[in-house]
Amino acid sequence: MNQFLYDKRYNCLACNEEFTTKKVRSNKARVVRQDSDLCAYFEPINPYYYEINVCPYCGWAFSDSFTPFSPAQKQTVYDTYSRYILKGPPQLCDVRGEQEAIYAFKLALGAGYIKREQLKYLAGICMRIAWLHRQGNRPDKEKEFLVAACRFFTVAYETQLDDDDTAYFLHMLAETNLRLGRIPQARRWFSQLFSPRAMLIIVLLKQLEKLGLLTGSSKRDRRLNNDCS
Numbered sequence: 001m002n003q004f005l006y007d008k009r010y011n012c013l014a015c016n017e018e019f020t021t022k023k024v025r026s027n028k029a030r031v032v033r034q035d036s037d038l039c040a041y042f043e044p045i046n047p048y049y050y051e052i053n054v055c056p057y058c059g060w061a062f063s064d065s066f067t068p069f070s071p072a073q074k075q076t077v078y079d080t081y082s083r084y085i086l087k088g089p090p091q092l093c094d095v096r097g098e099q100e101a102i103y104a105f106k107l108a109l110g111a112g113y114i115k116r117e118q119l120k121y122l123a124g125i126c127m128r129i130a131w132l133h134r135q136g137n138r139p140d141k142e143k144e145f146l147v148a149a150c151r152f153f154t155v156a157y158e159t160q161l162d163d164d165d166t167a168y169f170l171h172m173l174a175e176t177n178l179r180l181g182r183i184p185q186a187r188r189w190f191s192q193l194f195s196p197r198a199m200l201i202i203v204l205l206k207q208l209e210k211l212g213l214l215t216g217s218s219k220r221d222r223r224l225n226n227d228c229s
């Protein structure tokens with residue numbers, strides 16, 4: 001297992017302590033197939049398991065998309081979060097199994113929700129949990145988190161939309177609704193996805209990327225969308 005993993009150093013966004021946590025070496029995880037909602041199946045190791053960092057000192061869980069605390073919010077946010085970890089900070093920095101990975105995502109979902117991280121990242125975390133349940137053949141649990149993801153995507157689309165994200169949001173809204181059996185809603189989102197305006201944005205973004213004119217932050221945001229999605 002260790003040949004697939006390496007130690008990455010972080011400073012906790014909540015308590016500032018330094019710690020190391022396992023990550024999957026980028027050239028070691030191979031995508032063998034992908035579902036239409038971007039759920040990827042990896043061999044021989046699943047990088048989803050290691051996306052969330054959980055501080056071993058205070059238990060704060062965060063993805064690489066989370067933002068630092070402001071001094072004003074630190075105590076109140078952490079006080080609320082500490083209810084999730086009554087048994088003390090979980091130790092999730094070593095090799096993880098599926099249940100530990102799901103637990104880490106759930107902690108990050110709670111942390112991100114309390115701290116008001118961007119809804120698209122919360123939606124992404126819900127999708128990850130849904131995918132892990134799908135891969136573990138637990139359809140009821142998968143559905144529970146698809147419902148949550150769909151709700152976050154909907155609000156994010158209505159309130160936080162950048163043009164960069166348009167196609168991604170429309171795709172995920174269409175896909176999650178379809179998988180939840182909400183056919184009229186899925187049809188509506190798919191029709192918007194293939195609207196002339198959305199198609200124009202996709203073409204323009206591809207052109208800008210090809211020409212190297214897409215800014216670093218835009219590229220990063222789009223990558224994070226795919227990650228967190």
Ligand SMILES: [Zn+2]
Binds near residue numbers: 012015058059060
């Ligand atoms: Zn910490």
